[in-house]
Amino acid sequence: MQCKLCGFESLSLDILLKHYLFCHYQGRTSPLPCLYPQCVCTVRTPGVLKSHLSRAQRQ
Numbered sequence: 001m002q003c004k005l006c007g008f009e010s011l012s013l014d015i016l017l018k019h020y021l022f023c024h025y026q027g028r029t030s031p032l033p034c035l036y037p038q039c040v041c042t043v044r045t046p047g048v049l050k051s052h053l054s055r056a057q058r059q
C-alpha cells in the first residue's frame with residue numbers, strides 16, 4: 001500500500017496508518033484522503049479514519 005500524500009510505501013495497513021497519523025494528521029484540520037487506493041473518501045480526524053478503515057476492511 002502507498003501513502004497518497006507522499007509516496008511512502010508499506011505492506012501493512014497498520015504501519016501506513018501510523019505513518020499517516022504521525023506525518024500528515026499532525027496539527028492538521030483539513031480532511032485527508034482514505035488510505036485505500038480504490039476509495040475516494042476523505043476523512044477529517046484520525047478517529048474517524050480508524051473507524052472508516054475497519055468498516056471498509058470487513059466488506
Ligand SMILES: [Zn+2]
Binds near residue numbers: 003004
Ligand atoms: Zn505520507
Ligand SMILES: [Zn+2]
Binds near residue numbers: 034
Ligand atoms: Zn475509504
